[in-house]
Amino acid sequence: MDDLALERYFDDSIANDPSYMVEEELDLQSSLKQSHASSTNSQNSFNLLGETETSGRLGNDLDLSFLPDDLSNQSSSITALATAATNQNAELDVLEDSGINLDDDLHNIAAVKRQVPVNLGSESNASPFCPMTPMTPMTPMTPVTEKSGIIPQLQNIVSTVNLGCPLDLKFIALQARNAEYNPKRFAAVIMRIREPRTTALIFSSGKMVCTGAKSGCSEEQSRLAARKYARVVQKLGFPARFLDFKIQNMVASCDVCFPIRLEGLVLTHQQFSSYEPELFPGLIYRMVKPRIVLLIFVSGKVVLTGAKERAEIYEAFENIYPILKGFRKQ
Amino acid sequence: MFAAGLKCPGCGSSNIVDDDLYCQAQLVCVDCGSVVSEGTLADDPVGGTDVSYSRTTAVTKKPCLNLIKGLERVKEMCRILRLNSEIEELALTYFRQAYQQESFINVTLQRKEVLAGCCVYVSCRQRDWPITLGTISSLLDADQTLLGGVYQEMIKILNIQAPFVNIADVIEAHVQEYKISAQDVTKELAEDSKVLTKRAVALVELAGDSWIVTGRRPLPIMMAATYLAWQSLNPNKHRLRLSLDKFCHLAKVQKRNPAVTRITEMKEVLCKLGRELPWVREAVTRDDVVRLVGDILEHRHTLLTRALRTHETAMLADCPQASALNSPTEEVAPSQHSESRDQTADASSVVQLCPTDRMENQEGDDSHQTEDPEPNWGKRVLFAPPCVIHAKRRREEPPAQNFTGDEEISDSEIDSYIRTPQEARDFALMQKAVSSSDNGNP
Numbered sequence: 001m002d003d004l005a006l007e008r009y010f011d012d013s014i015a016n017d018p019s020y021m022v023e024e025e026l027d028l029q030s031s032l033k034q035s036h037a038s039s040t041n042s043q044n045s046f047n048l049l050g051e052t053e054t055s056g057r058l059g060n061d062l063d064l065s066f067l068p069d070d071l072s073n074q075s076s077s078i079t080a081l082a083t084a085a086t087n088q089n090a091e092l093d094v095l096e097d098s099g100i101n102l103d104d105d106l107h108n109i110a111a112v113k114r115q116v117p118v119n120l121g122s123e124s125n126a127s128p129f130c131p132m133t134p135m136t137p138m139t140p141m142t143p144v145t146e147k148s149g150i151i152p153q154l155q156n157i158v159s160t161v162n163l164g165c166p167l168d169l170k171f172i173a174l175q176a177r178n179a180e181y182n183p184k185r186f187a188a189v190i191m192r193i194r195e196p197r198t199t200a201l202i203f204s205s206g207k208m209v210c211t212g213a214k215s216g217c218s219e220e221q222s223r224l225a226a227r228k229y230a231r232v233v234q235k236l237g238f239p240a241r242f243l244d245f246k247i248q249n250m251v252a253s254c255d256v257c258f259p260i261r262l263e264g265l266v267l268t269h270q271q272f273s274s275y276e277p278e279l280f281p282g283l284i285y286r287m288v289k290p291r292i293v294l295l296i297f298v299s300g301k302v303v304l305t306g307a308k309e310r311a312e313i314y315e316a317f318e319n320i321y322p323i324l325k326g327f328r329k330q
Numbered sequence: 331m332f333a334a335g336l337k338c339p340g341c342g343s344s345n346i347v348d349d350d351l352y353c354q355a356q357l358v359c360v361d362c363g364s365v366v367s368e369g370t371l372a373d374d375p376v377g378g379t380d381v382s383y384s385r386t387t388a389v390t391k392k393p394c395l396n397l398i399k400g401l402e403r404v405k406e407m408c409r410i411l412r413l414n415s416e417i418e419e420l421a422l423t424y425f426r427q428a429y430q431q432e433s434f435i436n437v438t439l440q441r442k443e444v445l446a447g448c449c450v451y452v453s454c455r456q457r458d459w460p461i462t463l464g465t466i467s468s469l470l471d472a473d474q475t476l477l478g479g480v481y482q483e484m485i486k487i488l489n490i491q492a493p494f495v496n497i498a499d500v501i502e503a504h505v506q507e508y509k510i511s512a513q514d515v516t517k518e519l520a521e522d523s524k525v526l527t528k529r530a531v532a533l534v535e536l537a538g539d540s541w542i543v544t545g546r547r548p549l550p551i552m553m554a555a556t557y558l559a560w561q562s563l564n565p566n567k568h569r570l571r572l573s574l575d576k577f578c579h580l581a582k583v584q585k586r587n588p589a590v591t592r593i594t595e596m597k598e599v600l601c602k603l604g605r606e607l608p609w610v611r612e613a614v615t616r617d618d619v620v621r622l623v624g625d626i627l628e629h630r631h632t633l634l635t636r637a638l639r640t641h642e643t644a645m646l647a648d649c650p651q652a653s654a655l656n657s658p659t660e661e662v663a664p665s666q667h668s669e670s671r672d673q674t675a676d677a678s679s680v681v682q683l684c685p686t687d688r689m690e691n692q693e694g695d696d697s698h699q700t701e702d703p704e705p706n707w708g709k710r711v712l713f714a715p716p717c718v719i720h721a722k723r724r725r726e727e728p729p730a731q732n733f734t735g736d737e738e739i740s741d742s743e744i745d746s747y748i749r750t751p752q753e754a755r756d757f758a759l760m761q762k763a764v765s766s767s768d769n770g771n772p
Binding site for chain 1: 547714739744
């Protein structure tokens with residue numbers, strides 16, 4: 001219900017706004033439910049937008065090129081929209097820099113508004129729109145839940161891309177130095193490049209899977225690697241293109257630096273956890289929202305996997321951290 | 331019946347009937363009695379009837395033989411383990427349900443047998459009967475990994491949950507296996523099973539509190555606890571001299587290799603507590619701690635509090651801004667509630683001693699980090715999981731570079747991945763040579 005009301009409101013307020021793309025940008029960003037725990041400055045927000053830009057480019061025809069340049073122009077309108085959202089959902093803590101109130105329903109578009117660099121204009125602009133009630137402060141509030149201060153580091157990204165033309169695997173294995181092909185074992189060429197250090201499986205249909213990117217793992221790195229493989233295939237004489245690049249899985253890990261009583265955790269969260277010390281030393285926690293699988297170990301190390309976007313990982317970790325901390329105090 | 335359209339070759343009449351001779355089909359002419367045609371046994375469809383078993387009515391009339399065998403196996407296992415009828419019924423129900431599922435109907439017989447074991451296992455857990463997967467695997471003589479896989483699949487398909495098994499419950503059954511009663515071994519080595527169980531349970535609880543149990547397989551821990559309990563109940567030279575190997579041989583139990591490490595870990599914990607005994611003058615080493623085990627276990631809760639307090643003061647003395655001050659007091663979570671209240675009362679008094687230091691923890695951490703690039707919090711607390719204390723050293727990863735994903739890709743880099751024509755020719759020749767030599771010498 002809130003969503004519909006907000007939509008209508010936005011339609012009204014941006015009817016005259018030349019940069020109507022804001023809404024599409026925000027739709028894209030609705031998938032980015034949470035930013036870095038430490039990002040409070042606009043620079044990081046630019047990074048976020050940059051990321052959406054690159055990942056969104058290939059699938060959609062959205063023109064996001066205006067974003068970094070025109071942001072200052074938009075900031076006032078975005079602020080206005082954000083404060084309008086505040087009016088709609090007074091109970092949400094809007095206008096936190098990037099801190100997210102975890103207990104709220106993050107599908108709400110109002111939540112998305114926070115991702116927009118509101119902090120650019122929030123403090124300086126007295127927005128003309130809002131008849132503010134004292135309940136909804138303009139200045140960033142301290143979030144209700146304490147943030148962990150720990151950022152999971154990405155360890156591996158798996159992505160797929162379609163090169164768009166059938167390939168002769170024997171030819172590739174013959175002509176490329178970094179390729180191995182053993183049709184009896186597996187029906188694809190295994191190709192590796194040095195920088196970024198990744199591995200790709202190239203199939204005869206033209207589809208390719210790219211994995212790896214250990215150090216400084218990121219989505220952009222995976223995309224660069226995939227482009228390099230496509231270029232190699234191109235150089236070998238095939239009409240390769242770069243279609244439907246999609247990140248399929250992201251794996252991250254971090255350390256909470258205190259031991260965890262897995263037996264206690266499996267008792268209280270039985271519906272989500274599976275802990276069989278005879279089979280695996282870690283506890284397998286299947287979080288429902290976001291749909292991430294976490295491997296929690298007694299040493300305090302946590303592995304998160306199954307994410308399609310970085311924000312899902314951060315959100316999942318921020319969800320599990322209070323639970324784990326709760327066990328520490330006991 | 332008249333077989334239509336057939337003429338007897340003898341008399342030409344069309345009066346031909348089915349006159350089967352036992353199981354052999356025959357068409358006989360009524361008028362002259364000659365056999366027109368006979369079905370031979372060789373005409374039966376090869377490999378059984380045309381209609382497969384699963385489509386016949388025999389499925390309902392005569393249930394699958396493997397299903398019956400599986401159910402018998404389940405009953406057998408329940409009888410060996412001496413389970414009550416409720417668990418047996420539950421196991422049989424699960425087996426019937428699981429057997430019909432796709433992933434278990436057309437699988438190897440071994441897998442079906444393993445499924446039977448898993449049904450028994452799940453039923454035991456759901457009815458609070460302490461049992462480990464290791465027991466089932468030894469009953470079935472199956473690999474534990476295979477067992478684990480089938481078990482996970484089964485609970486996913488049947489959508490059931492099995493409550494967690496506490497190791498302290500299982501150890502009683504485990505100790506029963508050891509044949510070291512007075513009838514089996516000499517007097518110096520014999521031990522009453524009940525006394526042994528009691529002490530082993532205490533040891534396992536202590537191990538659980540000091541992070542030895544979490545995440546580890548239960549069987550080696552139980553073995554280590556039993557061994558230490560047995561040694562400490564009568565620490566004469568015969569017992570102390572016997573290694574774990576020989577002990578298992580004596581008790582006719584199969585030795586588990588990780589048990590050796592567990593023994594070392596438990597002895598270390600016992601040493602840490604043994605040091606706090608007021609009447610012990612000399613230093614407590616791993617070799618003599620076995621004699622003190624009885625006393626340690628009897629007063630283990632007090633000793634735990636004292637050890638933590640000593641550790642705290644030691645940390646404070648070493649470094650005024652000692653980090654992780656609060657963690658030792660919070661990590662040790664005793665198994666029983668009464669002690670927990672006792673302990674937190676003591677612990678909180680310790681915490682109140684230095685409330686200001688809590689604020690300085692963060693700064694303390696930073697200053698520590700400048701000295702030690704990888705602060706291992708495990709080394710700073712009294713009890714920590716062994717995997718933290720002996721953390722593996724990870725190779726330092728180079729710092730993250732910023733990629734945009736749209737960088738230019740240099741031609742030279744791509745060319746470095748492609749063979750020169752000469753190289754490709756050589757490679758092709760070499761491949762041919764290799765494959766021909768392979769064909770020549772298979």
